[in-house]
Amino acid sequence: MEVELRPGVRFHNGDEMVAEDVAASFGPERLMGGASGIAARVPQEVRAQGRAVFPGLTVEVLGRHRLRFVTERPDPALDKRLGHRIGIVVNRRALAEAGSWLEWARKPIGTGPYRVAEFRPDTSLLLEAFDEYWGGRPPLRRIRFLEVPEVSARIAGLLSGEYDFACDIPPDQIGEIERNRAFEVQGGLIANHRFIAFDKTHPQLADARIRRALGLSIDRAAIIEGLWAGRTEVPRGMQFPSMPGCTWRTGRSRASTWPRPAPW
DSSP, X not given: OEEEOOTTOBOTXXXXXXXXXXXXXXXXXXXXXXXXXXXXXXXXXXXXHHHXXXXXXXXXXXXXXXXXXXXXXXXXXXXXXXXXXXXXXXXXXXXXXXXXXXHHHHSOXXXXXXXXXXXXXXXXXXXXXXXXXXXXXXXXXXXXXXXXXXXXXXXXXXXXXXXXXXXXXXXHHHHHHHTSTTOOOOOOOOSOOOOOOOOTTSGGGSSHHHHHHHHHTSOHHHHHHHHHTTOSOOOSTTOOTTSTTOOOOOTTOOGGGSSSSOOO
């Protein structure tokens, strides 16, 4: 698959994103497990995940803004998986100049609308607008994220005006926020599953009928009502409505349409 990059896209350090940056991100240096140069700074765990997502992938640089991705076998989903969370494009110079992978990861050089201005582990993250963002000038000059472990403190800070928004609110606490007309609660399905894995080597679980019976005995609807206040639904297999080509609608669906505007 040949890819042509948008010209003029700038990294946060001012460098233009070119084919060599993409090749360094998806090629042997980062994903396939090199042992020198930039790859020496990348943890083995990161490279292992890259090999799992892109097995047998090689990258050929055809020009300043053009590349060719080659796979060992036909891969019709390659274009989708290039957007996987492991598929970030790194700035070669920034990674090479960083003292370590952790140092780079705490203040990564990307091409997004905001760049990391300050990061305090387990405390806060400050983002500043990147005016050279290819998609146009960002609407906000600064965004500050604070880590507030206690749910009650998040809700109190939201209601008092200390925070502009709060996330990860348990379903049983949402009603308290909804009763205040000054606030709006938005949410929706996330790409996440809760599942049970059976040990098939266990004598009592070796029989597939036993495992099937245990699975059918679980009252999933009761779990959804009890833990998520009915704001989600039982998934049909390992697919999600957000996946390309996947349709998932039921006559009694609530989570797939509640509310429509935004995901959790």
